Amino acid sequence: MLSINTILQPGDWIKGESWDGELIIGYIESLSPNTPEGLVKVTVVTSDNNETIGKTIPVLSKRVKRLPVSNVTNKVQIEFLIDLALSTGDKEWFKELSSELNVMKQLVNEME
Template sequence: MNLNKDSILKTGDWVKGKSMDGELVIGYIESLSILDELVKVNVITSDNKTTVGKTIQMLNKNVKKMPYSKVANKEQLRFLIDLALSTGDEDWFNELSSQVNSMRQLVNGVK
């Protein structure tokens, strides 16, 4: 775990912030170093397209944990499923797929 001004950070957390080069970044934490006050972030989106898909080091003070978001509809779930596939997160993919199947069963039960 690591502490910054916003919250306690841990591996797997989704974060946004500025890289050491000043790029805006959204991604998830792969690892952290308490001593160096650095986090390694797998970049999912950035204003510098060359960093997308790479892991970069960011200063702990320059990242902010993104709030957990409750998914409201099937289209949001499909987008997140694509994101889970692109990041290779099998557990998240399975969880999201289960939610889509639950929605499908609920709709079929109403017919």
């Protein structure tokens, strides 16, 4: 059986179910692989319970699934991700996405 560390890593985006059965989407803050349950601490970005949004909660690792990494292909997607980076306070991701957006704008300007 694979260790939790080979499947999930801090920073991975996940979807899953909380202890109370709420649907959550967020990212992993930390792992507790040495616990019998295999807990992960997830910062919730979206949930069907608005009170959970923005909080970091423990979730059983077997109740989460890592979301695939997506390739951003257009301006609207980058702008959405920039908003997400701002709402989660991820400065590095914000800088990376802003740089991508600027490159995209320069390419558009060169084409005109």
